[in-house]
Amino acid sequence: MILAFTEHVDGAPTALALEALTMAHRLAEEMDTPLESLVVGPAGATAAGILASYGVTTLHVADDPRLDVYAPAAWGQTLVELVEESAPALVIGTASDRGSEVMAHAAARLRLALAANCIEITPGDPLLVTRQRWGGSLLEEARLKGEVKLITIAPHALTAEPLAARTDVTTRTWKPVLPEKDFRVRLRPEVQADTGKVSLAQARVVVGGGRGVGSSAGFVSLEELAGYLGGAVGCSRAVTSLGWRPHSDQVGQTGTRIAPELYIACGISGAIQHMVGCRAAKHILAINTDANAPIVAQADYAVIGDVQKVLAAVNAEVRKVKALPVG
Ligand SMILES: Cc1cc2nc3c(=O)[nH]c(=O)nc-3n(C[C@H](O)[C@H](O)[C@H](O)COP(=O)(O)OP(=O)(O)OC[C@H]3O[C@@H](n4cnc5c(N)ncnc54)[C@H](O)[C@@H]3O)c2cc1C
Numbered sequence: 255m256i257l258a259f260t261e262h263v264d265g266a267p268t269a270l271a272l273e274a275l276t277m278a279h280r281l282a283e284e285m286d287t288p289l290e291s292l293v294v295g296p297a298g299a300t301a302a303g304i305l306a307s308y309g310v311t312t313l314h315v316a317d318d319p320r321l322d323v324y325a326p327a328a329w330g331q332t333l334v335e336l337v338e339e340s341a342p343a344l345v346i347g348t349a350s351d352r353g354s355e356v357m358a359h360a361a362a363r364l365r366l367a368l369a370a371n372c373i374e375i376t377p378g379d380p381l382l383v384t385r386q387r388w389g390g391s392l393l394e395e396a397r398l399k400g401e402v403k404l405i406t407i408a409p410h411a412l413t414a415e416p417l418a419a420r421t422d423v424t425t426r427t428w429k430p431v432l433p434e435k436d437f438r439v440r441l442r443p444e445v446q447a448d449t450g451k452v453s454l455a456q457a458r459v460v461v462g463g464g465r466g467v468g469s470s471a472g473f474v475s476l477e478e479l480a481g482y483l484g485g486a487v488g489c490s491r492a493v494t495s496l497g498w499r500p501h502s503d504q505v506g507q508t509g510t511r512i513a514p515e516l517y518i519a520c521g522i523s524g525a526i527q528h529m530v531g532c533r534a535a536k537h538i539l540a541i542n543t544d545a546n547a548p549i550v551a552q553a554d555y556a557v558i559g560d561v562q563k564v565l566a567a568v569n570a571e572v573r574k575v576k577a578l579p580v581g
Contacts, residue, residue, distance in 0.1 A: 257342035265300030272414035279309035307416035328436040330359025349406040373411035389530040410534035459485030466521020470498035475565040506531035524549025
């Protein structure tokens with residue numbers, strides 16, 4: 255059996271969880287074994303409808319009111335309990351912040367190896383994996399041994415693909431045995447930033463700004479273009495370090511990983527830690543004064559020029575095409 259640890263928001267699996275389930279289902283087919291899923295928290299039971307399109311046959315819902323909010327050790331112990339009782343051949347999670355943390359807790363407690371950030375998996379014993387290291391700048395081929403193998407799937411390593419035929423999902427709800435000490439670290443209330451805007455992780459167009467934008471006020475032209483294109487504004491770490499934008503806007507290794515159709519990178523040099531976060535973009539357009547900036551070599555299109563002048567011209571054209579008043 256393959257067990258997928260499925261992250262969800264109020265019962266809706268996250269986009270990354272669906273990618274991991276797609277990989278898990280492919281492996282389950284190759285290994286001719288069932289795919290089961292763990293969701294934590296009572297709201298997870300509603301995930302069954304979506305999981306039926308990803309080949310899941312059994313949904314394990316860990317139900318304890320204390321699990322309603324995120325508590326890394328308790329969530330990890332929940333996974334440990336299920337692994338110990340069901341002995342899956344493989345446990346697959348996402349390499350999101352939360353997925354990585356829960357899987358690491360489980361691996362440490364089970365004393366099992368965990369291969370993080372995998373992009374390819376070949377079944378067998380040992381299991382062969384290709385995984386991203388150093389923020390994706392290096393690909394490592396590794397062999398994983400052990401009765402149970404733990405794996406996280408790198409974000410955007412593949413596209414989530416629901417199946418044409420739905421499975422019948424059996425839902426099993428149980429209360430794991432969790433000591434109070436596993437709740438010493440718990441998430442305090444979560445504050446959602448600017449819910450009216452398109453989220454960076456989901457946006458089809460992202461207009462990102464770097465140090466070359468010049469100031470926080472310089473982002474007005476990026477906001478304008480993102481608004482016209484129904485997109486979101488992102489930024490580099492130089493920008494968050496300067497306090498021009500909040501960390502929630504940061505794209506990269508220590509920020510959000512984006513996968514838009516188009517990423518417009520304005521005044522961003524293209525450091526490896528930034529590119530890790532935008533390499534899943536289908537197309538990159540760089541606007542930069544320096545034709546030798548690393549991002550120019552990695553972009554599909556580049557405009558060499560001052561970002562504010564270029565954006566002023568682009569916004570004016572878009573306004574004309576959309577017949578909008580001067581913004
Ligand atoms: C552990 C670690 C984690 C990190 N994580 C991240 C991360 O998650 N995300 C991230 O972004 N970085 C991250 N960094 C930082 C990263 O290494 C770079 O320092 C950062 O990305 C640079 O930001 P930048 O491109 O905006 O600035 P710079 O490197 O200073 O580049 C500015 C660019 O703007 C251009 N420019 C200047 N003026 C103009 C103008 N008027 N018009 C057009 N172009 C102009 C310049 O030619 C240059 O290419 C991390 C670093 C470390 C060590």
